[in-house]
Amino acid sequence: MNRLIRAELYRFRHTGHLFWYAILLPLSFVFMPIILCWDMIDKPLDVSIESLGTMCVLVYNFFPALAAGISGQLFNKGKIGYYEVMAGNKPSHIIMSKIFSDGVFFSGIYTVCVSAFYIYLAIKNGVGSITHPFIRLGLFAVVMTHIVVSSIMIMMTAKKTVSGVILTYCRFMIFDIAFMPAMAAIATLLGLDKVALHIGYMVVFNQLELSVMSPIDLTAILHIVLGFLGEFVFWYIVVYKGIKKKKFS
Amino acid sequence: MEYVMELEGLTKTFRKKTAVDNFSLKIEKGHICGLIGPNGAGKTTIMRMMAALSEPDSGEMRFFGSTELDKARGRMSFIIEEPYMERSMTARENMQYVRYIRGVADDSRIDMLLDFVGLKDTGKKNVGKFSLGMRQRLGIAMSLLAKPEFMVLDEPINGLDPEGIIDVRNMLLKLAEEEKITILISSHILKELSELCTDYAIVNHGKLIEELSREELLAKTKTFIGLRTNDIGRTCTVLEDNLGIRSYKVSPENEIMIFERLEELEQISSTVTQNDLIITKLNVEGESLEDYYIGKVGDQNE
Numbered sequence: 001m002n003r004l005i006r007a008e009l010y011r012f013r014h015t016g017h018l019f020w021y022a023i024l025l026p027l028s029f030v031f032m033p034i035i036l037c038w039d040m041i042d043k044p045l046d047v048s049i050e051s052l053g054t055m056c057v058l059v060y061n062f063f064p065a066l067a068a069g070i071s072g073q074l075f076n077k078g079k080i081g082y083y084e085v086m087a088g089n090k091p092s093h094i095i096m097s098k099i100f101s102d103g104v105f106f107s108g109i110y111t112v113c114v115s116a117f118y119i120y121l122a123i124k125n126g127v128g129s130i131t132h133p134f135i136r137l138g139l140f141a142v143v144m145t146h147i148v149v150s151s152i153m154i155m156m157t158a159k160k161t162v163s164g165v166i167l168t169y170c171r172f173m174i175f176d177i178a179f180m181p182a183m184a185a186i187a188t189l190l191g192l193d194k195v196a197l198h199i200g201y202m203v204v205f206n207q208l209e210l211s212v213m214s215p216i217d218l219t220a221i222l223h224i225v226l227g228f229l230g231e232f233v234f235w236y237i238v239v240y241k242g243i244k245k246k247k248f249s
Numbered sequence: 250m251e252y253v254m255e256l257e258g259l260t261k262t263f264r265k266k267t268a269v270d271n272f273s274l275k276i277e278k279g280h281i282c283g284l285i286g287p288n289g290a291g292k293t294t295i296m297r298m299m300a301a302l303s304e305p306d307s308g309e310m311r312f313f314g315s316t317e318l319d320k321a322r323g324r325m326s327f328i329i330e331e332p333y334m335e336r337s338m339t340a341r342e343n344m345q346y347v348r349y350i351r352g353v354a355d356d357s358r359i360d361m362l363l364d365f366v367g368l369k370d371t372g373k374k375n376v377g378k379f380s381l382g383m384r385q386r387l388g389i390a391m392s393l394l395a396k397p398e399f400m401v402l403d404e405p406i407n408g409l410d411p412e413g414i415i416d417v418r419n420m421l422l423k424l425a426e427e428e429k430i431t432i433l434i435s436s437h438i439l440k441e442l443s444e445l446c447t448d449y450a451i452v453n454h455g456k457l458i459e460e461l462s463r464e465e466l467l468a469k470t471k472t473f474i475g476l477r478t479n480d481i482g483r484t485c486t487v488l489e490d491n492l493g494i495r496s497y498k499v500s501p502e503n504e505i506m507i508f509e510r511l512e513e514l515e516q517i518s519s520t521v522t523q524n525d526l527i528i529t530k531l532n533v534e535g536e537s538l539e540d541y542y543i544g545k546v547g548d549q550n551e
Contacts, residue, residue: 007349011335014342082333083350086300088322179298245304 004084004097012101023105027114028248034117045121046128049212091243095156095236103152107145115140132216139211139224146228147172153235157242176203202227250276252314253399253431254299254497255339259308261294261455268294270455272308276433276448281425284435285542286452292435293330295452296403299433300327312399323351332388336377339369340387341377344394351395362390367416381408389417393424399425402434406441414438418445443538453546470535474507474514475493477530478521481505487524492517504530 013019037051038102040048084094127133150166158164180203187196201223210220254276261269267530276282284292297303299310312321334343344359363369364384376384385408392400402421406414420443424430436442442449449466451458461469478484481503488494488507494517496508507517508524511533518531 003349003352007346010342010349011338011346014338014346015335082302083347085302086322086327086329087351088301088319088325089350090319 001093008101044128107148255311281432282448283446291455300343366390439539476505479527
């Protein structure tokens with residue numbers, strides 16, 4: 001698998017302007033909170049996060065991560081795994097090589113870029129009333145990895161770039177914003193409050209908010225970690241079966 | 250007999266259309282087998298299944314006598330349809346990428362192969378700016394990178410100019426001869442295949458119509474003796490009276506076409522000359538691979 005990771009990173013590095021786009025996009029998000037929070041530069045972290053509120057969680061964290069996952073796979077579109085399969089590599093090695101190259105690269109760079117300003121504020125002015133800052137940072141990294149890796153794998157299931165992008169947004173927008181809250185609402189109506197709570201925790205938006213703003217407890221940690229692992233396994237099976245069925249354009 | 254490839258009862262159906270129907274074929278080590286068939290005959294589907302780009306519905310494949318196909322594919326290389334390459338990368342970068350995937354340790358092989366296919370001087374020119382012929386050459390170089398023992402080439406000379414076609418043909422002949430590489434090749438340019446292949450497999454409607462060696466093809470296409478003399482009328486009399494030949498005709502070009510006793514060239518020659526006739530042409534003529542193929546596939550389609 002090492003040679004596949006090496007090959008993927010080589011291709012990624014040598015794919016011209018897409019490479020720079022992939023680097024510059026996350027870097028641009030370092031400056032977003034600086035511009036929007038400039039008046040908070042001398043305030044503790046809790047105040048700045050409070051002032052940005054949900055916008056900080058959704059727009060500056062969620063969308064870039066999603067875009068990262070998609071752009072990561074734009075390099076591969078057309079014939080994902082074409083040479084890898086013909087060279088006799090196992091589907092599991094092909095999938096994991098993409099995760100350990102594009103997935104690690106994008107989730108790493110996005111986690112660092114979008115949290116850089118907040119880490120700076122926390123070091124300079126203190127965290128204020130925010131508890132467990134390191135656990136929150138770790139959970140935030142898990143959620144970012146969740147979004148990036150899932151979007152990479154969704155892109156790998158689709159034959160065409162456009163259908164991959166549509167599928168990714170359906171997963172994170174329609175499923176998360178409409179379907180899951182609807183399920184939670186139905187569970188509440190049926191008097192299943194605990195089920196509704198668990199469903200609510202499984203929504204990636206809520207997980208982002210949990211990791212940054214809400215109180216941290218074991219249930220939240222388990223939901224974030226298991227949510228990531230569960231979705232990873234699901235998409236892994238889908239992609240694996242796709243490669244086994246040889247869905248190449 | 251050592252077989253590099255054995256396909257048995259391979260079948261592939263797309264919705265209701267059977268693209269490959271119970272297809273079986275064996276290729277001996279060191280042979281060059283030409284897969285011939287019209288568009289939609291199933292040639293590419295067969296090759297895609299071999300390359301693991303498509304899953305057969307049924308049937309069995311063995312490479313190098315083994316059913317561990319993924320492992321065996323490490324010893325093979327494929328060019329299926331237009332070889333895929335990253336268009337924003339240079340020829341060398343594409344080679345380097347494939348080198349990592351195939352785990353080829355020797356970096357110097359890249360330059361050697363680029364030189365071999367005549368792309369050494371393309372420098373920083375992106376593959377997107379290459380002509381189709383240049384991309385085909387690069388595809389061949391990429392497929393040779395891992396020193397394959399068996400190459401599967403789907404239309405590798407498509408888009409090449411006549412000089413390029415000759416280059417590729419010579420290159421493949423050299424590979425088969427010097428490195429004992431076994432090759433399965435499909436092409437619409439049957440003249441090229443006839444000069445390249447040791448075996449032929451004719452496919453139509455996903456079925457194997459006929460499998461034959463070059464010798465068998467030559468024997469089957471040896472169809473008449475062409476004879477020209479200084480007196481065609483008297484020659485016909487000699488053929489009938491002295492040799493008892495009845496199955497012949499005279500072409501508009503005044504050539505006698507004899508359709509029997511094809512192995513008795515010497516006897517015909519001596520009898521004709523003994524009767525004071527001067528022979529200006531005498532040889533066994535046959536159909537080309539193209540004629541033979543059209544005859545076969547035409548029969549199938551009727």
